[in-house]
Amino acid sequence: MSKFTRFINFFRTKKNIAIDLGTSNILIYDKQKKKIVLNEPSVLVKDKKTGEIVAIGHKAKEMLGKTSDNLAVIRPLSEGVISDIDATREMLNIFVKQIYGGSPFRPEIMICVPAEVTSIERRAIFDAAIGAKKIYLIEEGRAAVLGSGINISLPEGNTVIDIGGGSTDIAILSLDEIIASKSVRIASNNFDDDIVKYVKKKFNLLIGDKTAENLKKEIGTAMPVSGEENLTVAIKGRDLSTGIPKTVEINSNQVREAIEDSINEIIIALKEVLEKCPPELSADILNNGIVLTGGGSLLRNFDKLIEERVQITINRATNSLESVVVGGGLAFDNKKLLRTLEMREI
Incomplete structure (x- = not known):
């Protein structure tokens, strides 16, 4: 096969890609390749004077809290939706070029969004997807169930809790439709903010978001723990009294105390959705359990806490960080x- 023929065949190939525009990370799934082709932090660093992008993705995240006044750290997505349309466009354009180079195809794009986005937020999402042939919007809850390997086309109820970086989506689905849902702007990033505030109040110590995130991942827990499970680590920050760097110790139960209110709000939202469920589907949910997915769901003992509060089996998704974008890609195969x-259509 000649290079020219290969080029023509590539040009004719129908491209379907799914994009999870997360507050913390952007993921891109290529349906033809059947794999995730990009997973990068949704952050970029710009030179304030020139407007030039200095770093993006992982490199930009490494610079958080360490930049000079000449550089601006931009998170173009907040609480699961676009807060800076221009920066989002730039970021998507760079990432897509990293993957596909200057290829001439115009893909069909499936963008995963929170269930309760406003019309203005939807318009911003459509506008950010430059160069696409068709743009679809799919609710993150619906995508997450698909990506977890559940057939939502059957006449039975399935429930999902997708805890992302900026929002938590809860949905009950049956026959490809959302029966009841709720999206709350409380998720994994709120846990980080809670930890920063707690450490400031309890220890009079100022820590950064990255330190808080590491605390959450390393020793965080959704339920009280004892003995060896109550892990302790040393954290470093700036003493607010003296202005001098200081080290203090914090344990798992203290992290749980810091994030308790945010966790409770997510569980309250889940109960509100379950209360809207028709009786026949309620029986299905008791049988099938609830799927727990998203990066925020990886918090230790979160599944046990939810199970204790609602008395329904919680099934952790095996691909919690990827289920939404994978489900977005699988949605292309479901014509209904x-x-x-x-x-x-553009």
Whole structure:
């Protein structure tokens, strides 16, 4: 096969990609390759004078809290939606070029969004997807269930809790439709903020978001723990009394205390959705359990706490960090589902 023929065949190939525009990370799934082709932090660093992008993704995240006044750290997504449309466009454009270079194809794009985005937020998402042939929007809860390997086309109820970086989506689905749902702007990033505030109040110590995130991942827990499970680590920050760097120790139960209110709000939202469930589907949910997914769901003992509060089996997704974007890619194969999604053709 000649190079020219290969080029023509590539040009004719229908490209379908799914994008999870997360507050913490952007993931891109290529349906034809059947794999995630990009997973990068959704952050970029710009030179304030020139407007030039200095770093993006992992390199930009490493610079958090360490930049000079000449550089601006930008997180273009907040609480699961676009807060800076221009920066989002730039970021998507760079990431897509990293993967596909200057290829001439115009893909069909499936963008995963929180269930309760406003019309203005939806418009911003459509506008950010430059160069696409068609743009679909799919609710993160619906995508997460698909990506977890559950057939939502069957006449039975399935429930999902997707805890991302900026928002938590809770949905009950049956026959490809969302029966009841709720999206709350409380998720994993809120846990980090809670930890920063707690450490400031309890220890009079100022720590950064990265330190808080590491605390959450390394020793965090959703339930009280004892003995060897109550882990302790030393953290470093700036003493607010003296202005001098200081080290203090913090344990798992203290981290749990810091994030308790945010966790309770997520559980309250889950109960509100379950209360809207029709009786026949309630029986299905008791049988099938609830799927727990998203990066925030990886918090230690979170599944046990939810199970204790609602008395329903919690099933952790095996691919918690990727289920939403994988489900977005799988949605292209469900023609009935595609007809129910909001779409813009360019």
